[in-house]
Amino acid sequence: MNRKLKMGIIGGGKNAFIGAVHRIAANMDGLIELVCGALSTDPDNARESGRMLFLPEDRIYLNFEEMIEKESKLPADVRMDFVTIVTPNHAHFAPAMLALESGFNVVLEKPMTFTLAEAKMLKKKVEETGLLLLLTHTYSGYPMVKQAKQMVKEGAFGKIRKVYVEYPQGWLSGLTEKENNPQAAWRTDPARSGISGCMGDIGTHAAHLAEYISGLKISKLCADLNIMVKGRALDDDGNVLLRFDNGATGVLMASQVAAGEENALKIRIYGEKGGLEWAQQEPNTLLLKWHEQPAQILRTGTGSLSSYATHNTRTPGGHPEGYLEAFGNLYRNFAIVLSSTMEGTKPPIEALDYPSVEEGVRGMAFIEMVVKSSASNEKWTNFEV
Numbered sequence: 079m080n081r082k083l084k085m086g087i088i089g090g091g092k093n094a095f096i097g098a099v100h101r102i103a104a105n106m107d108g109l110i111e112l113v114c115g116a117l118s119t120d121p122d123n124a125r126e127s128g129r130m131l132f133l134p135e136d137r138i139y140l141n142f143e144e145m146i147e148k149e150s151k152l153p154a155d156v157r158m159d160f161v162t163i164v165t166p167n168h169a170h171f172a173p174a175m176l177a178l179e180s181g182f183n184v185v186l187e188k189p190m191t192f193t194l195a196e197a198k199m200l201k202k203k204v205e206e207t208g209l210l211l212l213l214t215h216t217y218s219g220y221p222m223v224k225q226a227k228q229m230v231k232e233g234a235f236g237k238i239r240k241v242y243v244e245y246p247q248g249w250l251s252g253l254t255e256k257e258n259n260p261q262a263a264w265r266t267d268p269a270r271s272g273i274s275g276c277m278g279d280i281g282t283h284a285a286h287l288a289e290y291i292s293g294l295k296i297s298k299l300c301a302d303l304n305i306m307v308k309g310r311a312l313d314d315d316g317n318v319l320l321r322f323d324n325g326a327t328g329v330l331m332a333s334q335v336a337a338g339e340e341n342a343l344k345i346r347i348y349g350e351k352g353g354l355e356w357a358q359q360e361p362n363t364l365l366l367k368w369h370e371q372p373a374q375i376l377r378t379g380t381g382s383l384s385s386y387a388t389h390n391t392r393t394p395g396g397h398p399e400g401y402l403e404a405f406g407n408l409y410r411n412f413a414i415v416l417s418s419t420m421e422g423t424k425p426p427i428e429a430l431d432y433p434s435v436e437e438g439v440r441g442m443a444f445i446e447m448v449v450k451s452s453a454s455n456e457k458w459t460n461f462e463v
Contacts (some may be wrong), residue, residue, distance in 0.1 A: 079417045079420060079421055082108070082109060082110055082111045082326060083109060083110045083111070083150070083159045083160065083163060083413050083416060083417060084110075084111060084156075084157065084160075085104055085110050085111065085112050085116040085131070085158060085159070085160055085161070085185075086112075086113065086114040086115060086116075086145060086149060086160070086161040086162070086182075087100065087101070087112060087114075087116075087163075087164065088116050088142045088145065088161060088163045088164070088165060088173050088274075089116075089117065089118070089163065089164040089165035089166075089169070089459045090115075090117060090161070090162075090164040091115075091118035091123050091124060091126075091458050092117075092118070092126060092127045093260075094164070094446065095261060095285045096164050096187060096324075097117070097164045097404065099334070099401075099405055100162050100185070100214070100405070100409075101131075102402055102404035102405075102406075103132060103402060103406040103408065103409045104162070104409045105299050105385065106402070106403075106406035106410070106420060107406065107409070107410045107413070109410065109413040109414075110413055111132070111269060111278060111408075112131060112133070112415075113137060113158055113336065114133060114134075114138070114139065114145060114149060115131065115133055115138065115139065115145070115311070116139040116140065116141055116142045116145040116207060117131075117138075117143070117283030119141070121140050121251030123136055124138065124139070124140050125140075126220065127305055128455070131349075135298075137438055138207065138463070142172075142173040142176070142438060143149045143176065145161075146161070146173070146176050146177055146180050146182065147180075148189065148423075149180075149182070150180045150181065150452070155202035157265055158275045158383045158388075159174070159182075159183065159416065159420070160182055160184060160210070160416065161177045161182050161183075161184055161187065162175075162184075162185040162186075162187070163184065163186050163187060164187050165187075165294065165305070165442055166265075166271065167189060167191070167192050167270060167271050167272050168192045168263045168269065168270045168271075168272070168280070169270075170186060170189075170190060170191050170192065171191045171192060171196040171200065173306045174186055174190075174191075174200055174211075174346045175199070175200060178200070178203045178204060178207050178209055178211075179203065179207075179208070180397060181209070182193045182427055183210040183211070183416055184207060184209070184210070184211045185211075185212045185214065185409070185412065186211060186212070186213055186438070186449070187218030188213055188214060188215055188282055188283070188286075188438070188441060189272070189278055189282050189441050189442055189445060190213055190270050190435070190438030190439070190441060190442060191227070191438070192441055193199075193224065193272070193350060193442065193446075194439070194445075194446045194463075195441040197201065197438055197439045197441075197442040197443075198439060200435060200438070201435045201436070201438070202372070204434075204435045206377060209435050210412065210415060210416055210434075211435045211438070212408060212409075212412040212432055212433070212434065213373070213433040213434055213435065213437055213438045213441075214234070214288045214405065214408055214433070215433040216283075216288075216405050216408065217283060217285070217286075217287050217288075217358060217403050217404065217406060217423045218222045218287070218290050218404075218408075218431075218432070218433055219390060219403075219404035219406075219407035219408045219432075220227035220356075220358075220361050220380075220382070220385045220390070220399065220404045220407075221378045221390045221391045221399055221407075222233075222356055222361060222362065222363065222364040222376065222378055222387065222399075223290070223291060223356060223363075223386035223437045224285070224384065224386040224387045224389075225383050225384055225386070226291045226354050226356055226364055226367075226377055226389050227290060227291045227293070227362055227386070227451050228308035228386050228387070229354065229366075229384075230291060230292060230347065230348075230349075230354075231293055231294055233456070234349075234351070234352075235278035235347070235349030235350070235351050235352050235354070236349040236350030236351040236352075237324065237326075237349055237350050238292050238293075238322075238324065238347060238348070238349045239290050239326050239327075239348055239349055239350065240323070240326060240327060240328065240346075240347070240348040240353075240403065241292055241320065241326060241327075241328035241329075241345070241346075242328065242329050242345065242346040242347075243284045243285075243287060243288045243328070243329075243330050243331075243343075243345040243346075244284065244331040244332070244342070244343070244344050244345075245281065245283060245331070245332045245333075245341075245342070245343045245344075246331070246333045246339040246342045246344070247280060247333065247335035247339055247340065247341060248333075248334070248335065248336050248337045248338050248339040248340070249262075249333075250262060250266070250276075250307065250335055251307070251335045251336075251337040252307065252312050253307055253308075253309055253310065254308070255267070255307075255380045255459060257357050262423070265279055265376075266310055266311060266312050266314075267311065267312075268311055268312060270313060270378070272342060272376060272445065273312075273445065273446070274303070274304075274312060274313055274317055274445050274448065274449050275310070275311075275334070275448050276312070276313050276314045276315055276332050276333060276334045277301075277303060277313060277316050277318075277332055277444075277448050277449070278312075278342075279334070280332050280334065281316060281330065281332035281444070281445075281448065282296070282441045282444055283343065283456055284330050284331075284332055284343065284345075285330060285440075285441065285442075285444045286432060286433065286437055286441060287343070287345055288320070288328060288347075288405050288415075289344065289437075289440070290429060290433075290437075291345060291347060291354075291356075292322065292347055293327060294322040294323055294324055294327070295310075295320050295323045295440075295461075296320050296321070296322060296324045296440075296444070296461045297320065297322060297460070297461050298320075298321040298327075298460055298461055299318050299319065299320050299444075299447055299448060299451055299458070299459055299461055299462040300318065300319040300320070300451055300457055300458050301314060301316060301319075301447075301448035301449075301451040301452045301459070302318075302447065302452055303315070303316040303318070303452040304316060304463045305334060305360065306335045306430075310401060312317045312373070313452075314333070314334045315333040315334065315335050316332055316333070316334075316448065316452070317329070317331050318330040318331075318377075318448055318451075323457075333447075338380065339360065341359035342357070342358070342359055343357070344356070344357040344358070345357075348367075350369075351368065352367050352369050352371075353366075353367045354366055354367070355367070357430060360389055361377075361378075361379035361398070361399060361400060361404070362377055362378040362379075362395060362398055362399055363376070363377060364376040364377075377395055377400050377405040378391055378395065379391050379394050379397070379399075380395035381395070385428055386428050389426070389428035389429070390404075390407045390411075390428075392406075392407075397437070408433075409431040410429075411428065411430070411431065411432045412432055413429075414426070414429040415429050415430060415432075420425075439463055443461065443463045447461050447462070449457055
């Protein structure tokens, strides 16, 4: 394609954390340009945010309905090619559905929707339209996560038997939502976040990573959710026992009251022949453990790695491939596939490896099943999508 892809954004205005991350990631490879936005539900903030990003005045919109309607009437080489939605959870479904109905591809923050029913409707619409949807499960964009996935897929560890995944944070150890913290305020509000707090926010990342690397699907779970901080409306801590579709078992822990922790996501997977360990706070390293051999350390940018790892590696060995780079990998792969689709060409197979609507449905099913299981006296809850 002889031009950049044109991106619109809904949400993510001034002082919004994740909106800036999306814009940095989208801009990283020079494949995408931001052309329009409905950046806030507050008109003054929307205008000021658009001007700060040097958007044309006539493409700074005050709501997503106006943006999608007006963009759809522009010539094909002028209007946005896709829209990125970075609003709180309750405001994902409506703009995503309208965008798809209007012929626009979608990039969407996780969890994909507010309810499982909405997720299923969105999946149906994606299938009907043939449009693309990227769900930004950031951690699947790391090179060594790609390496781990390929090693499991190629049978390096034999049949997978055990999965441990944990995501401890400490930022909600106090009643932060009452301290003028907008990120905490909406994430702990059932009206904006949904039926789960911690598990919906970071537990879904852990569950996705477990399925992504292992290649397995959760078939049953047994959950215990907790509210540790008095006065909080949603869970801020939880533990889940997992069973997978090949008979493997697992343990998932997510907590936002692990005082002193930052974003200590870690996963360990064990098979018949050995296992692997990866930690988000040391993302360039993949530790391999073998039954009858010495342990090995693989590093990003060095040695003989899979094409999926090298495709998503940006710097020489020794330079950290971090959160922004992983986010950028999601956008780059999505952009490559979207450009190929628009041109009628075949994208490289490595670019097709990004989270989409199927992962979004499973994420919403995970949230609903852990809440159901935690509230039940039954030991196990079938994982139903």
